[in-house]
Amino acid sequence: MSIQSHYQSLMTRARQIEALGQVSGLLGWDQETMMPRKAGAQRAEHFAAVEAARHDRLTDKGLADLIDGIDPASLDLVQRRNVAELRRQHERAARIPLRLAEELARLSSEAQDIWVQARAARDFAMFAPALKRMVALKREEAACLRREGQSHYDALLGDYEPDMPADHLAEMLDRLRPTLVALREGIAASGQKAPAISGSFPADRQIALSREVAGLFGYDFAAGRLDLAVHPFSSGTMGDARITTRIDERDPFGCLLSTIHEVGHAVYEQNIDAAMMFTPVGRHASMGVHESQSRLFENQIGRSRAFCDWLFPRMHDTFGNFGLTGADELYRVLNRVETGFIRTESDEVHYNLHIMLRFGLELDLFEGGLEVDDLESEWNRRFARDFGREVPDAAQGVLQDIHWSGGSFGYFPTYSLGNIYAAALTRCLRRDLPDFDGLVSRGDLSPVIGWLNARIHRPGNLMPPEALMRAATGDAVSEIPLIDYLKAKYTALYAL
Amino acid sequence: MSIQSHYQSLMTRARQIEALGQVSGLLGWDQETMMPRKAGAQRAEHFAAVEAARHDRLTDKGLADLIDGIDPASLDLVQRRNVAELRRQHERAARIPLRLAEELARLSSEAQDIWVQARAARDFAMFAPALKRMVALKREEAACLRREGQSHYDALLGDYEPDMPADHLAEMLDRLRPTLVALREGIAASGQKAPAISGSFPADRQIALSREVAGLFGYDFAAGRLDLAVHPFSSGTMGDARITTRIDERDPFGCLLSTIHEVGHAVYEQNIDAAMMFTPVGRHASMGVHESQSRLFENQIGRSRAFCDWLFPRMHDTFGNFGLTGADELYRVLNRVETGFIRTESDEVHYNLHIMLRFGLELDLFEGGLEVDDLESEWNRRFARDFGREVPDAAQGVLQDIHWSGGSFGYFPTYSLGNIYAAALTRCLRRDLPDFDGLVSRGDLSPVIGWLNARIHRPGNLMPPEALMRAATGDAVSEIPLIDYLKAKYTALYAL
Numbered sequence: 001m002s003i004q005s006h007y008q009s010l011m012t013r014a015r016q017i018e019a020l021g022q023v024s025g026l027l028g029w030d031q032e033t034m035m036p037r038k039a040g041a042q043r044a045e046h047f048a049a050v051e052a053a054r055h056d057r058l059t060d061k062g063l064a065d066l067i068d069g070i071d072p073a074s075l076d077l078v079q080r081r082n083v084a085e086l087r088r089q090h091e092r093a094a095r096i097p098l099r100l101a102e103e104l105a106r107l108s109s110e111a112q113d114i115w116v117q118a119r120a121a122r123d124f125a126m127f128a129p130a131l132k133r134m135v136a137l138k139r140e141e142a143a144c145l146r147r148e149g150q151s152h153y154d155a156l157l158g159d160y161e162p163d164m165p166a167d168h169l170a171e172m173l174d175r176l177r178p179t180l181v182a183l184r185e186g187i188a189a190s191g192q193k194a195p196a197i198s199g200s201f202p203a204d205r206q207i208a209l210s211r212e213v214a215g216l217f218g219y220d221f222a223a224g225r226l227d228l229a230v231h232p233f234s235s236g237t238m239g240d241a242r243i244t245t246r247i248d249e250r251d252p253f254g255c256l257l258s259t260i261h262e263v264g265h266a267v268y269e270q271n272i273d274a275a276m277m278f279t280p281v282g283r284h285a286s287m288g289v290h291e292s293q294s295r296l297f298e299n300q301i302g303r304s305r306a307f308c309d310w311l312f313p314r315m316h317d318t319f320g321n322f323g324l325t326g327a328d329e330l331y332r333v334l335n336r337v338e339t340g341f342i343r344t345e346s347d348e349v350h351y352n353l354h355i356m357l358r359f360g361l362e363l364d365l366f367e368g369g370l371e372v373d374d375l376e377s378e379w380n381r382r383f384a385r386d387f388g389r390e391v392p393d394a395a396q397g398v399l400q401d402i403h404w405s406g407g408s409f410g411y412f413p414t415y416s417l418g419n420i421y422a423a424a425l426t427r428c429l430r431r432d433l434p435d436f437d438g439l440v441s442r443g444d445l446s447p448v449i450g451w452l453n454a455r456i457h458r459p460g461n462l463m464p465p466e467a468l469m470r471a472a473t474g475d476a477v478s479e480i481p482l483i484d485y486l487k488a489k490y491t492a493l494y495a496l
Numbered sequence: 497m498s499i500q501s502h503y504q505s506l507m508t509r510a511r512q513i514e515a516l517g518q519v520s521g522l523l524g525w526d527q528e529t530m531m532p533r534k535a536g537a538q539r540a541e542h543f544a545a546v547e548a549a550r551h552d553r554l555t556d557k558g559l560a561d562l563i564d565g566i567d568p569a570s571l572d573l574v575q576r577r578n579v580a581e582l583r584r585q586h587e588r589a590a591r592i593p594l595r596l597a598e599e600l601a602r603l604s605s606e607a608q609d610i611w612v613q614a615r616a617a618r619d620f621a622m623f624a625p626a627l628k629r630m631v632a633l634k635r636e637e638a639a640c641l642r643r644e645g646q647s648h649y650d651a652l653l654g655d656y657e658p659d660m661p662a663d664h665l666a667e668m669l670d671r672l673r674p675t676l677v678a679l680r681e682g683i684a685a686s687g688q689k690a691p692a693i694s695g696s697f698p699a700d701r702q703i704a705l706s707r708e709v710a711g712l713f714g715y716d717f718a719a720g721r722l723d724l725a726v727h728p729f730s731s732g733t734m735g736d737a738r739i740t741t742r743i744d745e746r747d748p749f750g751c752l753l754s755t756i757h758e759v760g761h762a763v764y765e766q767n768i769d770a771a772m773m774f775t776p777v778g779r780h781a782s783m784g785v786h787e788s789q790s791r792l793f794e795n796q797i798g799r800s801r802a803f804c805d806w807l808f809p810r811m812h813d814t815f816g817n818f819g820l821t822g823a824d825e826l827y828r829v830l831n832r833v834e835t836g837f838i839r840t841e842s843d844e845v846h847y848n849l850h851i852m853l854r855f856g857l858e859l860d861l862f863e864g865g866l867e868v869d870d871l872e873s874e875w876n877r878r879f880a881r882d883f884g885r886e887v888p889d890a891a892q893g894v895l896q897d898i899h900w901s902g903g904s905f906g907y908f909p910t911y912s913l914g915n916i917y918a919a920a921l922t923r924c925l926r927r928d929l930p931d932f933d934g935l936v937s938r939g940d941l942s943p944v945i946g947w948l949n950a951r952i953h954r955p956g957n958l959m960p961p962e963a964l965m966r967a968a969t970g971d972a973v974s975e976i977p978l979i980d981y982l983k984a985k986y987t988a989l990y991a992l
Contacts, residue, residue, distance in 0.1 A: 015545075016545045019544070019546075020546070023523065026522075026526065026542070027522070030522065030526065035736065036717070036721055037718045039719065039736035042518065042733075042736055046518060046519050046522070048512075049519065050515075050546070050549075053516065053549035053553075056552075220534070221532070222533045222534050223535065225530065236535075238538065239534035240534070240535035242532075278538075278541060
């Protein structure tokens with residue numbers, strides 16, 4: 001077999017593996033947007049069957065032989081990365097028994113249904129048995145995955161952010177915390193309140209505005225669609241990158257900012273180089289990088305003073321008078337800082353504190369002996385300590401997020417990493433596009449999107465996340481741009 | 497291994513195989529209802545990967561050994577049928593090379609996209625290359641599948657209707673044809689025209705009425721959903737049986753009757769005994785039986801004089817005055833007999849003539865040397881011969897149906913078989929429920945649905961279709977009840 005046909009055999013196998021992964025993604029999208037209520041038991045079997053097939057493909061002896069038999073020296077750089085990534089996927093899967101892979105896939109689907117019900121009932125005890133099974137399976141998985149000397153938690157985190165140890169992340173977050181606390185206290189002491197909105201915000205107009213804004217941020221509706229979900233998310237890649245949003249008819253900003261956030265994810269996926277479709281490099285680089293795109297769109301652009309120049313008249317056209325006098329007031333509303341219970345509704349000052357709470361609990365679940373039975377009380381105790389308020393019920397506390405029901409332990413900290421990356425990228429964007437604010441205020445986002453396309457989107461997984469970020473920003477990852485950004489923004493806004 | 501654990505190992509494998517089949521079904525539903533335009537290439541790979549996984553599972557040596565090693569004498573009747581059906585599926589798959597299975601799955605998805613475009617352009621030449629590849633693959637598949645002495649076409653037909661040779665079907669249809677032609681000519685000679693509708697039929701009201709009617713016919717929306725599709729279809733089973741319909745704002749009957757038709761399919765799937773979920777007996781018995789349920793709902797009930805008593809006031813409430821004076825006129829409109837070009841819009845007199853046209857062309861494609869290059873001209877020639885009208889363009893002729901783009905050769909004749917089964921079932925229903933018309937006119941369909949649940953739906957695939965129909969009707973399959981039904985209905989309606 002020639003080296004090229006050897007390589008093509010590997011890529012044919014990679015294509016099937018990647019396609020099955022995309023099928024699982026579609027099953028998940030359908031479950032959260034379209035699936036009828038009574039389909040839960042069947043859907044869990046669908047996930048298990050697809051995951052078992054994917055696991056079989058990944059652990060196949062023939063694949064291992066092909067990987068072992070190829071000489072990387074005969075390959076070009078992209079091919080070498082593809083083979084290395086396929087090897088990594090193979091080795092990861094080979095550490096997980098098929099039974100565990102199937103059980104995790106099935107339980108992720110089942111537990112999500114239970115979580116939905118428990119959250120509606122505001123009853124953690126309803127969810128606890130499923131979560132206990134999940135934590136047990138994830139502990140088992142972490143024990144299988146961890147390399148010599150690696151912690152269990154790092155083994156899980158590595159699925160979302162390769163080569164980013166929890167220690168390193170924790171250090172950055174620890175250095176970030178004092179800024180957040182100081183800003184929160186300063187803002188509270190300032191006694192300033194954001195103006196109140198009024199008026200009516202019918203669902204169809206919110207959707208129409210969301211669609212317009214999605215297009216403005218570069219979302220291609222011919223390669224995606226917008227639906228409603230309780231917990232907005234994005235799903236899919238390249239020609240099929242779908243987004244969801246949520247609607248509250250008393251407040252249009254949840255819908256709008258959720259849409260902008262998910263568009264950030266989807267525009268990333270839609271713009272990965274299509275020539276790499278169904279190969280290991282034809283994917284996002286990491287969840288931290290993914291989140292940097294959604295956060296940059298949502299916060300650095302969507303919540304900026306410049307964007308309010310564009311947004312205010314559009315909102316006025318859409319909803320009529322909604323109680324605000326202009327872009328300045330809109331900017332204040334979009335950046336209202338308040339100590340609330342819900343992560344997804346929180347402002348930029350509180351957001352990372354919410355993440356730190358979850359990150360700490362996850363570390364203790366996997367490294368510190370914390371058990372599910374104590375999770376709710378521990379959540380409430382730490383929330384009171386860190387946020388100074390008592391959690392009123394589980395739906396506003398430990399049950400608020402979908403992640404743990406799907407087994408996504410190690411995912412939360414990538415949100416904060418995304419904020420760190422986003423601030424670093426925006427600093428460079430402002431340097432390379434000196435009229436950044438002017439462009440944003442005119443709604444001319446194409447130069448911004450083009451900059452991100454070239455540096456972050458198109459390369460996909462050609463490089464590890466740290467190398468990608470270094471290539472894009474010229475710098476090592478650091479929390480300093482985020483600290484500088486938050487200080488500058490909120491000090492000015494609240495005249496601290 | 498005990499006999500029961502041996503059997504359970506088989507059923508565990510059957511569960512995965514059935515689950516992967518359901519996943520393919522969901523991919524198909526999504527492709528026709530939700531999928532964005534640019535996702536076609538990816539979706540074809542999804543189908544290929546899932547079908548390859550299913551094929552691998554079915555042809556697995558371990559499965560063959562388990563099947564060969566079990567002693568049917570130690571099993572109960574249901575278990576024996578499960579093993580026999582799994583063996584049949586295994587042997588079928590083992591005859592198909594993996595490459596062919598994958599290519600068929602990929603092409604079915606790709607060709608459907610091409611068909612949509614070609615139909616929109618009314619250009620058969622756009623579709624012909626894909627159809628040629630499809631016919632070549634299906635000929636190859638038929639050659640793999642056919643048993644000693646079996647025709648190629650019967651091998652394909654057997655996938656939809658086990659143990660029903662094309663010869664036998666053709667004989668029944670040949671005996672049916674003179675009745676249809678005589679009715680058509682008599683009706684044309686009568687010079688009677690159905691009254692014309694007027695008024696406006698907004699999409700949202702059509703959907704609201706469709707949802708009400710779906711519920712009336714027993715559709716469980718918690719185990720399904722209703723969406724729009726160009727070519728209405730139903731998809732899925734048990735807890736997740738979805739339907740689609742289409743809307744024409746000038747004519748509400750297409751939406752209404754499509755909904756009733758698809759509800760017939762879906763109520764069948766929703767009511768298969770859930771205890772048999774993911775086992776070979778936990779499926780529909782055949783496509784002919786499937787179609788009998790949709791046809792019975794659509795024609796024997798939906799187009800009956802009795803149902804017009806229920807429907808007329810409901811339509812009046814929904815749309816206001818729509819030009820008809822009452823149930824008698826509505827009955828005439830629902831049973832307007834006209835020689836049109838489109839199968840799915842045709843009346844009960846013409847419908848089976850449309851099927852005979854396609855059945856004849858399919859037989860000639862697989863047995864008679866007909867080639868795709870001549871298919872359009874042959875379609876047009878035969879249509880003029882059988883229907884007395886010239887086909888104006890390919891969209892109203894050879895391009896009108898989705899089936900061939902998906903490789904479903906052998907499927908069409910099961911529609912006529914469904915009509916034959918439906919008439920036989922309705923004869924028994926009227927015998928067992930003497931107040932049948934009274935129930936229908938009051939919209940009290942539960943006794944009818946209960947009768948079908950017990951005899952057709954719940955048993956699923958516990959028996960071959962012929963045995964199922966014999967058990968339900970006490971008779972061998974025959975076209976006579978259909979002939980009697982059509983003669984009685986149309987002779988009275990048109991005073992022939």
